[in-house]
Amino acid sequence: MARITGSNGARTAAAIRRAALKLIYRQGFAAMNLRDLAAEVGIQPSSLYNHIPGKQALLSDMMREHMEVLLDSTEAALAAAGPALMDRLRAFIGHHVLYHMERRQEVYIANFELRALDPASRARIVALRNGYEARLMGLLEEGVALGELEVADIRVTAFAMLAMLTGICTWYRPGGRLGKAELVQLHTELALNGIRRR
């Protein structure tokens, strides 16, 4: 046997990403092995190397792509919002929650597999994440300057908000008691109540 009828490079590469996402999310990167990954894709372990340089590179590529999508879609959401600060803040929060529900596997991996990366890749990902956090801090600062927000400590508040909003991807499952729109609404109010001027 050799090349299989109907095989296609792009399709297999995508299947590998999808399978890796599922397995890393379920077991963690270190616990995932390439035999299981190949089996999930439906090919032999050695065939993986036609599409990826190695196990490590697979993870860092996936994480970098994820961070870029997160940053780009965040910018799009902010651009689509009105110019008023509170509109942009609501857009940021709403987008964050929605994104974390819809791509909770990518998010979970990006948050908790940083330590599995080689130092160079980690530095790149951390830089992207810092940029994301800085975006929220900028909005908070703006709100304070405008007198619309009351924030004791920008940095701690931003971290606390992000932790709260990110938490949803540890328990949310589609088809649960509450729908996405309701959860976005609930989290937006919880987050804003914590900082809104009274």
Next chain:
Amino acid sequence: MARITGSNGARTAAAIRRAALKLIYRQGFAAMNLRDLAAEVGIQPSSLYNHIPGKQALLSDMMREHMEVLLDSTEAALAAAGPALMDRLRAFIGHHVLYHMERRQEVYIANFELRALDPASRARIVALRNGYEARLMGLLEEGVALGELEVADIRVTAFAMLAMLTGICTWYRPGGRLGKAELVQLHTELALNGIRRR
């Protein structure tokens, strides 16, 4: 060579726990290997088996012990607080934040290594964690009944609060810009502002 001068069972067992905590926190359970663990303790890999039944049991024992400490110290903090609901709620939040700063390694592991456990151990730990979460939900319900809190959804709110408060153990380091007391204060206000009746 054989038994080393000055060796002591209890001391070595404690050193193993301490070293495992450090290594699992840094690399994850699956990525930690017993050779590195033994080296960190200063003994040979096989000597570990004088103190632990195996790698898997080490993790589940550590996690169970951690959850019991968390639950017990929470009860103590609640008992020490005044009878008023808001006092107990503040005690819960303050204790949670402080505990998560002081034992951030244990907490981090307990939160993110659940998937590394065998199903039976995982069920035990999850049950303990559910009890902890239920404790907070109980306080929120009480507050709503008393008219002191405004909570749209008890369950989601409790999860959001816990995520926010737990987030501190991902970035807090002793000796940072803010002290423990300040961080407890900041987080308490952020959490309460989100739910307090206005």
Next chain:
DNA sequence: TCCGGAAACTAACGTACCTTCGTTTCCAGC
């Protein structure tokens, strides 16, 4: 002081993992 067991050592077993190699078959552009 003596002795049983605790606690360490060295050596090694079997497995499982990531990766490489060489080969074979299929697809696509000319």
Next chain:
DNA sequence: GCTGGAAACGAAGGTACGTTAGTTTCCGGA
């Protein structure tokens, strides 16, 4: 219709891991 490269295969190399076995030395209670 040919042909070069893409994409799969089977087999295996080399390492690292968890764990066991057997042995040796030290501690602490009688």
